[in-house]
Amino acid sequence: MELKNLFSPAKIGNVQIKNRIIRSATSERLANKDGTINDKYIKNYTDLAEGGIGLIISGFINVELGYSVMPNSPALYNDSFISGQKKLVDAVHDYSDVKFAAQLAHTGRQSTHPKFEAVGPSSIPDKSVNRVPRELTDDEIKEIIKKFVNAGRRAYEIGYDMVQIHAAHGYLLSNFISPYSNKRTGEYGGDSKGRTKILVDIYKQLRDEIGKNFPITIKLQTEDGVSEGMTLEEGKKIAKIVIDTGYDAIEVSGGMGESLIGTKNALPSKQNIGPEEENYFLQNIKEIRPYMKDCAAILMGGVKNPITVEKFLQDKIIDFISMCRPLIRESDLPNRWKNGDISPAHCISCNSCYMSGLTGPIYCTVKEKLEKKRLRKEQRLKNNK
Ligand SMILES: Cc1cc2nc3c(=O)[nH]c(=O)nc-3n(C[C@H](O)[C@H](O)[C@H](O)COP(=O)(O)O)c2cc1C
Structure with a gap:
């Protein structure tokens, strides 16, 4: 079977991607302790580029000191990181047809750093890290928005092709949009609009800084997976605001430390399940898709079968697929599929x-x-x- 759609080019904003295959953000624990980049880190990315991927999304890059997801993660909270990051981006761009996005993030309520307190929109205890976050003031929220914007401006200056704002998986920005973790009543809380204001402000301020030709994309929480957490119905309202704001692509996601539905083990061969369950955010993307006029729809979560996703692309349910675990197992998976071996990814999730x-x-x-x-x-x- 020919994977005509999977290997056809498409755009995110005005950036052309050679195929529909994206590496979903993956923290590898390969950077230096201080967040700078080294040769091992660069090699991981050039291996992915060599493997035939269209767009690579970096792992979690923290926008504030002390709020990285794990040790040895890259950072962009000041200009000292620019030169090392430039070396990385140039090395990936030596593969002239591969595009590269920087994922900008803050751990928020799920922070585990021993010297930095967990923070969030409200002081709701987090069972996954056994911490009670301190409630941020409105002024502090505005400072954090600036940190995202400054890191985005740095990514643009470094030469990344786009950014992805990480608003999923129980980290800071998803803490804001979820009624489970955001009980504020002021400017950044309340109804869906108030809870999403932080994403709107980041987009608008970053857009003002970098002009209109640099895609700003988002990994978006559409469901928390905990009782009293954000439901898909609420996720749809949030997604609509995000799309109307102008975000160029949404990687549809969900789950958090307390629910772990983001990295499910959904394995058809063992559990006899169909494409809906295997691609476990398919229903979420299907429900959001009708609102997505110029915004690209990225299917993530359990993607492993090229024949299944070829059909989703053909039926225009999605524009791109993204994978994390399958590419840890096989960094050359896109080339394997392109060269005719279209058996599913070897990853067993x-x-x-x-x-x-x-x-x-x-x-x-x-x-x-x-x-x-x-x-x-x-x-x-x-x-x-
Ligand atoms: C080892 C590992 C590291 C991850 N790091 C990140 C990360 O830095 N940022 C992020 O948004 N998601 C991260 N994720 C989640 C993945 O991007 C993805 O959303 C999830 O694994 C589901 O996709 P998959 O079934 O293709 O693995 C990570 C997942 C794993 C297994």
Whole structure:
């Protein structure tokens, strides 16, 4: 079967992407301790570029000191990070047809840094990190908006092709949009409009800084997955505001530390499930899609089967797919599919990669075990000769 749609070009804003395959943001724990970039970090990205991907979204880049997602994560909270980041972006752009987005983020309520307090729109305890965030003042919120804008301006100056604002997974910006974690009554709280104002302000202020030709995209919480959390009905209202604001693409997401529905194990071969369950944010994107006039729709979560997503693209349910875990297992997956091996991604969504990141750089432990087994077998055969 020919994957005509998957390997056709399409645009996000005015940026042309060579195919419909995106690397979803992945924190790798490969940067230096202080958030600067090193050769190992760059190699991970050039490997992805070599593997045939159309657009790479970086891992979580923190916009404020102390609010990174894990140790050895990249940062952009001041100008000192620009030169190292430029080396990285130039190395990826040596593959002239690969585009690169910077994901800008703040851990907010799920902050775990021992020296920095967790902060959020309201002081609602977070069970996943066992902390009670301090409620931010309106002035502090305005300062954080500026930090996102400054980091976005830096990404633009560095030469990234676009930014992605991280407003999902229980981190700061998703804390604001969710009625579960935002009980404020003032400017940045209350109804859907008030809770989404932080995303509107970031977009407008960044747009003013960088002009109209640089896409500003978003990874958007559309559902929390906890009781009393944000429902898809509320997520749709938020998405509509985000689209009307002008965001150029939405990667539809959900879940948080307390619910973990963002990185599900949804494996058809073991659980006998269909495409709706395998691609576990499909229903969310289907419901938001009708509002998305010039805004690209990115399907994320459990994507593994090229034949299934080719059909979604053909039916115009989505514009792009994005994958995280499958590309940890196979950085050359897009080329494999392009060259005719269209069997699903080898990834089994077991989250062992995520667990490896608790102690060091992330990797696919399943792949490593299989590789060791293969080498042992090879050795046995050699010994028996
Ligand atoms: C090891 C690991 C690191 C991740 N890092 C990030 C990150 O930095 N930013 C982000 O938005 N999502 C992050 N995610 C979530 C993924 O981008 C993605 O939303 C999720 O894994 C579901 O997609 P998948 O089924 O293709 O893996 C991470 C997931 C894993 C497993």
